[in-house]
Amino acid sequence: MNRKAEGFDRRKFIAGGAGLLAAAKLASGQRNSYADSNFAGGPIPGPFRPNWESLKAYRYPDWFRDAKFGIWAHWSPQCVPEQGDWYARGMYVQGNAQYNYHVKTYGHPSQFGYKDICHIWRAENWDPEELIRLYAKTGAKYFVALGNHHDNFDCWNSKHQPWNCVNVGPKKDIVGTWAKIARAHGLRFGVTYHGTPGRTWREFMPVRYGSDKTGPLKDVPYDGVMTKSDGKGKWWDGMDPQDLNGRPHDKSDPCPEFVESFMLRVQDVIDQYNPDLLYFDDNSDWDFDRGGGGVWLGMPELTPHIMAYYYNTNMRRNAGKLDAVFNIKNVPAAVLNTLVRDFEMSQADAIQPDPWQTDACIGSWHYNRSLLENHRYRTPQAMVQLLVNVVSKNGNLLLNIPLPGHGRPDDDEFAFLDKFGAWMAINSEAIYSTRPWKIAGEGPTQSSGATPYGRLPQFAPGDMRFTTKGDSLYAIALAWLADGKLLIKSLATGSPHYGGEIARVGLLGSESNLVWSRNADGVAITLPEKPPCDFAYVFKINPLA
Incomplete structure (x- = not known):
């Protein structure tokens, strides 16, 4: 019998095994990756998929x-320009306050456009x-x-x-x-x-490709229509403004x-x-x-x-x-x-x-x-x-x-x-590392603030917000009470929010244990003569062990 022809070839076995292992790893990697043509490079590894x-x-x-x-x-x-938000748009809208400022300060946007603002x-x-x-x-x-x-x-x-x-x-x-x-x-x-x-x-x-509708430069195109060839001899020579402004x-x-x-x-x-x-x-x-x-x-x-x-x-x-x-x-x-x-x-x-x-x-x-x-x-x-x-x-x-x-x-x-x-x-x-309590707050001002750019609420005595950390409850008074008495109604005896006994009520930055009492109306706190800060006063409530 020819042992070389029919016997065990160790080198071929090792090489073949390594190839199988590499193929298995490749197949496993492909299962744990995906292709996405939106991004450069090869398959993206990881457990998340774009759905x-x-x-x-x-x-x-x-x-x-x-x-x-x-x-x-x-x-x-x-x-x-120090003229507020959306300047890169407003400067191209004739009659806009930002346009008026731009023309007065830098010149007409046909000659001095947003690309030039970037330059300065x-x-x-x-x-x-x-x-x-x-x-x-x-x-x-x-x-x-x-x-x-x-x-x-x-x-x-x-x-x-x-x-x-x-x-x-x-x-x-x-x-x-x-x-x-x-x-x-x-x-x-x-x-x-x-x-x-x-x-x-x-x-x-789109506003960068426009022009004035009235005035001495009526119908003169703004600089948004410029191309690379227009930059010869200028500070932006070699750059294409359409990379910034887009094609018209x-x-x-x-x-x-x-x-x-x-x-x-x-x-x-x-x-x-x-x-x-x-x-x-x-x-x-x-x-x-x-x-x-x-x-x-x-x-x-x-x-x-x-x-x-x-x-x-x-x-x-x-x-x-x-x-x-x-x-x-x-x-x-x-x-x-x-x-x-x-x-x-x-x-x-x-x-x-x-x-x-x-x-x-x-x-x-x-x-x-x-x-x-x-x-x-x-x-x-x-x-x-x-x-x-x-x-x-x-x-x-x-x-x-x-x-x-x-x-x-x-x-x-x-x-x-x-x-x-x-x-x-x-x-x-x-604030740090806290979590919400059972309710966010109490008091006369329960503004959600859900309207974008709406007026911020004016908080009144009795407005409270709550946070928790560990066994501590923080009651944050958004206004100081001139009469020196604070009542937290949500902590009343029998309250569904706080059923246990209270051991201590303190004021951050001031006294660690204030004079307080609890009854069916709430927790009544006698405030110190002076607040510890200028606004938003934090009371720390701890339970009886």
């Missing part, structure tokens, strides 16, 4: 539930180290940077948008710098993305090329900066019942793809643990538990079973000089009261402190942060 049923496996990270308060820098080239953004007084230290001292547990706005300018070292802050303007990676310093100071880091197809392609770009189009024209660019830019932000929080200034619900319009331009069909990519990427970078927060606004109720819903300048009207977020601003979203000149920022008292309201209903507050184009807050903003931080230094025990 709502798969995304229902999402679980909220503890860090977000415990943080409660973040600060946001809603900062882009639009802060340079220098961020020359920006000290991110100082600011992050200040924000952390104020009480923020996470910091969020604006990645881009509806203007279509990227505030990071973008691979897919040459009109970015490294190539144009500051010549610095704004998002990357914020991320590095925020994390060095122990803050979680997030990025907000506002340049979605519906907002940018439909709302901001009507707001109802399809934009497949913009959608493709949008998805790649979102992927770039995720891959480069690994944000703990990713926020989109758009909605993820179909709007047929509201008249349709730009449904096809919106986020409903794109959101699951972004979420799956983001969640899977986050898990790979966190040893298999999902630690990511995805924010978007209107969301179908059936899939609310797949993400963290955001309320812009509004809030939920009752305790929510899942965490959520309010984003608010002390002034205009983009810096507005007139608010400083007229001292019209929202007050620390109003924003602390908003924080307390939000947290009592299982939410977080993300607060924008608008920066001027040069990058340094003004005096009124520094004063705001100092006063807000002083309140947090005394009372943050009732």
Whole structure:
């Protein structure tokens, strides 16, 4: 018998076995990955798939539930003129106050357009180290940077948008710098993305191709129609303005090329900066019942793809643990538990079973000089009261402190942060790592604040909000009582909310055990002569062991 021909060949067996093992691993990897043509690269590994049923496996990270308060820098080239939000659109609308300011200050938008505003953004007084230290001292547990706005300018070292802050303007990676310093100071880091197809392609770009309807420059096209060839000999020589402004189009024209660019830019932000929080200034619900319009331009069909990519990427970078927060606004109720819903300048009207977020601003979203000149920022008292309201209903507050184009807050903003931080230094025990109680609050002012940009409520004596942590209940009085007597009705004997005995009632920043009594009307507390802080007074109630 020929042993070589018919016997056992060990080398071939080992080689064949290795091949089978590699094939098995490849097959297993393919089962645990998927292809998505919206993104660059090969198959995407991870358990999530770009559909709502798969995304229902999402679980909220503890860090977000415990943080409660973040600060946001809603900062882009639009802060340079110091004329408020949406400047990149208003400057192209004849008769608009921003247009009038632009013509007077910089010249006509046919000659000096938004691309030129981006060019003069220098961020020359920006000290991110100082600011992050200040924000952390104020009480923020996470910091969020604006990645881009509806203007279509990227505030990071973008691979897919040459009109970015490294190539144009500051010549610095704004998002990357914020991320590095925020994390060095122990803050979680997030990025907000506002340049979605519906907002940018439909709302901001079309006005750039227009012209004045009246006046000496009637029918002279604005700079949005310029092309690369128009830049010869100018500061933007070699750059194509259509990368910033889009090809001339009507707001109802399809934009497949913009959608493709949008998805790649979102992927770039995720891959480069690994944000703990990713926020989109758009909605993820179909709007047929509201008249349709730009449904096809919106986020409903794109959101699951972004979420799956983001969640899977986050898990790979966190040893298999999902630690990511995805924010978007209107969301179908059936899939609310797949993400963290955001309320812009509004809030939920009752305790929510899942965490959520309010984003608010002390002034205009983009810096507005007139608010400083007229001292019209929202007050620390109003924003602390908003924080307390939000947290009592299982939410977080993300607060924008608008920066001027040069990058340094003004005096009124520094004063705001100092006063807000002083309140947090005394009372943050009732905020961080708390959970909602059985009811959010009591008192005459039960405003939901659900109307965006509605007037903030004026709280009255007796208005209370509740939070809990461990066996402690925090009752936060939103107004001080001049007569020195506070009654918490929800803690009455026989109350369905608090059946046990109370051992102690203290006031944070003051006495640890006040004079108090309990009867069928509630818990009556004798207040100290002076309050421990200027507003929102926290009473700590502990049960009898």
